[in-house]
Amino acid sequence: MSVISRVKKTPPAPSLLAVCPGDDLSRGPAGELAEELDLPLLPLSTDPRRCTSARAVLLVYVNGIALQLTGKQAPGPVSVDFGESTMRHRRGAGHNELLGRAVGIGKKDGLRVFDATAGLGRDSFVLADLGAQVTLCERHPVVAAMLRSGLQLAQSSTDPWLAGAAARMTLVASDAMELPAEQLQDFDVIYLDPMFRQRDQRAAVKKEMALFQFLLQEEPDSNEDLLHWALASPVARVVVKRPPRAASLADVKPSHSIKGKAVRYDVHVLSGLN
Numbered sequence: 001m002s003v004i005s006r007v008k009k010t011p012p013a014p015s016l017l018a019v020c021p022g023d024d025l026s027r028g029p030a031g032e033l034a035e036e037l038d039l040p041l042l043p044l045s046t047d048p049r050r051c052t053s054a055r056a057v058l059l060v061y062v063n064g065i066a067l068q069l070t071g072k073q074a075p076g077p078v079s080v081d082f083g084e085s086t087m088r089h090r091r092g093a094g095h096n097e098l099l100g101r102a103v104g105i106g107k108k109d110g111l112r113v114f115d116a117t118a119g120l121g122r123d124s125f126v127l128a129d130l131g132a133q134v135t136l137c138e139r140h141p142v143v144a145a146m147l148r149s150g151l152q153l154a155q156s157s158t159d160p161w162l163a164g165a166a167a168r169m170t171l172v173a174s175d176a177m178e179l180p181a182e183q184l185q186d187f188d189v190i191y192l193d194p195m196f197r198q199r200d201q202r203a204a205v206k207k208e209m210a211l212f213q214f215l216l217q218e219e220p221d222s223n224e225d226l227l228h229w230a231l232a233s234p235v236a237r238v239v240v241k242r243p244p245r246a247a248s249l250a251d252v253k254p255s256h257s258i259k260g261k262a263v264r265y266d267v268h269v270l271s272g273l274n
């Protein structure tokens with residue numbers, strides 16, 4: 001007897017994230033990354049624009065990893081590539097100079113900066129390029145995996161500029177506030193770039209914002225705690241990146257601010273840089 005079921009089968013809910021090899025040689029590394037991050041593994045031929053089983057895919061290639069939201073309208077992939085043209089372009093721009101001044105580049109040789117909110121590592125790279133020794137701290141495991149991949153790529157580059165700056169960068173995949181206090185004694189500056197909505201509507205910026213908003217939607221907002229933690233740490237200064245007209249973080253008045261058109265750096269001086 002055949003039974004015709006009239007019950008509509010609902011497709012399984014898509015997972016938030018999945019890993020997918022981007023080329024044939026990356027099947028093994030993709031499997032390892034999926035295991036490390038405890039994420040499902042999709043087959044090689046998966047097209048992110050047609051994929052319905054995950055809301056974003058982490059694509060693994062021989063030369064690095066990229067994250068792409070899925071769906072027809074989704075923006076293109078985002079990866080950590082310190083050698084890309086925008087990073088080279090930023091080098092000559094005033095923005096880098098403001099950031100350098102805020103952390104105190106030039107006041108001490110081999111300035112050691114702890115970037116407690118590393119994200120995609122752009123600001124860290126700028127600081128390393130300006131000569132600082134930078135430790136990048138990132139608590140989101142997927143963002144940390146993207147950073148690790150970007151750093152490996154840069155450190156093995158044959159371009160001396162890129163490899164030189166990357167050699168001054170070290171990654172710590174952790175919540176900054178969970179690190180033992182003695183680990184912070186080695187640093188001169190803590191740099192904070194808490195998440196804020198940018199007015200910059202350039203396509204590349206919108207793509208990154210969409211990605212961050214997606215990834216960090218479940219993350220607790222601990223920005224104020226982060227500032228209080230930083231101010232209680234054994235460093236000479238704490239620098240906070242803010243939108244130009246925003247209130248100071250946690251309403252704590254900085255010692256001074258360095259203002260640019262699109263960004264402001266609030267500098268909390270705790271002691272001299274020596």
Ligand SMILES: C[S@@+](CC[C@H](N)C(=O)[O-])C[C@H]1O[C@@H](n2cnc3c(N)ncnc32)[C@H](O)[C@@H]1O
Nearest residue numbers: 117118119120121122123138139175176193195
């Ligand atoms: C706006 S993004 C930073 C962007 C970064 N400055 C850049 O240039 O690419 C903020 C990042 O800080 C991370 N974050 C927030 N709180 C953190 C904490 N307590 N410890 C470590 N990372 C944290 C978030 O996961 C996110 O990736």
